[in-house]
Amino acid sequence: MGLRSFVEVSPDSHFPLENLPYGVFRPTSTAGGDGSPPAPRPGVAIGDFVLDLSVISAAGLFDGPILKDSPCFLQPSLNMFVGMGRPAWKEVRLTLQRLLSAEDPTLRDNTSLREKSLLKMSEVEMLLPTVIGDYTDFFSSMHHAKNCGTIFRGPENPIPVNWFHLPIAYHGRASSVVISGTDIIRPRGQGYPTAKSPPYFGPTQKLDFELEMAAIVGPGNELGKSINVDEAADHIFGLVLMNDWSARDIQAWEYVPLGPFLGKSFGTTISPWIVTLDALEPFACDAPKQDPQPLPYLAESKHINYDIPLEVWIKPAGHEHPVIITRSNFNNLYWTLTQQLAHHTINGCNLRPGDLLGTGTISGPEAESFGCFLELTWNGQKPLNLIGAARKFLEDGDEVFFTACCKGKDYNVGFGSCTGKVLPAIP
Numbered sequence: 001m002g003l004r005s006f007v008e009v010s011p012d013s014h015f016p017l018e019n020l021p022y023g024v025f026r027p028t029s030t031a032g033g034d035g036s037p038p039a040p041r042p043g044v045a046i047g048d049f050v051l052d053l054s055v056i057s058a059a060g061l062f063d064g065p066i067l068k069d070s071p072c073f074l075q076p077s078l079n080m081f082v083g084m085g086r087p088a089w090k091e092v093r094l095t096l097q098r099l100l101s102a103e104d105p106t107l108r109d110n111t112s113l114r115e116k117s118l119l120k121m122s123e124v125e126m127l128l129p130t131v132i133g134d135y136t137d138f139f140s141s142m143h144h145a146k147n148c149g150t151i152f153r154g155p156e157n158p159i160p161v162n163w164f165h166l167p168i169a170y171h172g173r174a175s176s177v178v179i180s181g182t183d184i185i186r187p188r189g190q191g192y193p194t195a196k197s198p199p200y201f202g203p204t205q206k207l208d209f210e211l212e213m214a215a216i217v218g219p220g221n222e223l224g225k226s227i228n229v230d231e232a233a234d235h236i237f238g239l240v241l242m243n244d245w246s247a248r249d250i251q252a253w254e255y256v257p258l259g260p261f262l263g264k265s266f267g268t269t270i271s272p273w274i275v276t277l278d279a280l281e282p283f284a285c286d287a288p289k290q291d292p293q294p295l296p297y298l299a300e301s302k303h304i305n306y307d308i309p310l311e312v313w314i315k316p317a318g319h320e321h322p323v324i325i326t327r328s329n330f331n332n333l334y335w336t337l338t339q340q341l342a343h344h345t346i347n348g349c350n351l352r353p354g355d356l357l358g359t360g361t362i363s364g365p366e367a368e369s370f371g372c373f374l375e376l377t378w379n380g381q382k383p384l385n386l387i388g389a390a391r392k393f394l395e396d397g398d399e400v401f402f403t404a405c406c407k408g409k410d411y412n413v414g415f416g417s418c419t420g421k422v423l424p425a426i427p
């Protein structure tokens with residue numbers, strides 16, 4: 001039997017008391033005094049409701065030693081709270097699990113506070129949870145690295161030799177990270193030239209999704225200092241789903257020798273609810289054994305992943321229901337979140353609260369678990385059948401849905417969804 005809340009939580013909900021993911025929202029039902037939209041504020045998800053943490057904070061209910069008098073929930077983003085570190089996160093989790101439990105009368109029996117603080121999810125708009133100063137994207141699934149290498153560089157040596165020694169990454173573009181539900185405009189750009197013609201210019205003909213998750217950085221490090229791999233988990237607040245939309249024709253032509261640029265910087269979608277590592281703890285599992293042994297700064301005493309089943313669904317224009325196109329799992333990552341974070345800071349580069357670290361596309365070993373169209377259709381050579389139509393890449397009007405849900409014995413720890421619809425290119 002899972003934990004019980006006085007708020008009704010259906011058995012298939014992603015958001016029971018065991019989860020309590022954090023987001024930033026604004027109520028859609030009420031406007032401010034001058035008619036302007038209400039200010040963004042932090043909240044946690046419980047069943048089909050959002051608990052407004054600014055109201056709980058103003059009511060003085062965060063009375064633990066760290067949170068007492070802290071303005072961290074009177075902010076328009078979660079940056080201040082995630083920067084406070086694990087002792088603060090633990091204190092808030094305990095306070096909220098008590099306040100929302102079926103047994104505690106404080107909120108349960110206070111009608112006016114309950115009405116002020118608990119809002120229906122259907123009556124709020126979700127916003128980006130943190131101000132993202134920097135966004136980095138790793139490349140940590142071996143299956144994805146092997147498939148991309150074979151497709152882009154040939155089957156002889158698909159995985160570059162450095163890949164087994166360090167978690168490869170590129171610096172992404174933070175300005176175009178958007179919240180789930182935001183439309184994505186098909187980008188224009190230069191594509192690969194064919195033997196006799198110059199580079200193609202126009203709307204990408206190979207628009208793709210990439211099934212990823214991303215870590216939200218906690219306290220981070222000062223410039224010039226690095227984070228020890230065995231302490232790295234204390235710098236990861238939690239995880240979201242992430243779609244690293246990619247234009248494969250633009251990417252293939254531009255990426256030599258500096259890596260992805262305009263083929264990926266036109267939009268990256270994240271899900272609104274940050275599921276904490278504390279909530280994911282029951283789903284920890286061994287990460288793949290690494291051969292060769294990583295260098296000492298990457299050798300960790302606790303080498304773990306999480307068992308997070310992932311799904312991608314697509315709803316083409318004119319269709320009522322989405323269809324599933326791939327199933328993978330977070331536990332396919334070869335380099336762990338903590339190794340990624342330690343590697344990122346080993347040269348003294350500073351990470352700041354709220355930064356976003358993408359895992360890289362999470363492909364599994366089987367064709368049904370590949371994490372993007374590039375792999376699923378082998379760069380368009382083997383089209384997929386999508387509701388009777390042959391598909392190589394994304395088309396205008398397609399809606400892409402990612403979802404993830406960890407199954408506990410009597411409860412779920414879910415991520416909700418990460419969605420986006422493809423709009424036609426600007427003429």
Ligand SMILES: O=C(O)/C=C/C(=O)CC(=O)CC(=O)O
Nearest residue numbers: 138139140148149152360361
């Ligand atoms: O192998 C390549 O040249 C390119 C690979 C990617 O597009 C991957 C990327 O963005 C990182 C990832 O998602 O794993």
Ligand SMILES: [Ca+2]
Nearest residue numbers: 137210244361
């Ligand atoms: Ca990516």
Ligand SMILES: [Mg+2]
Nearest residue numbers: 244264267268
């Ligand atoms: Mg992107």
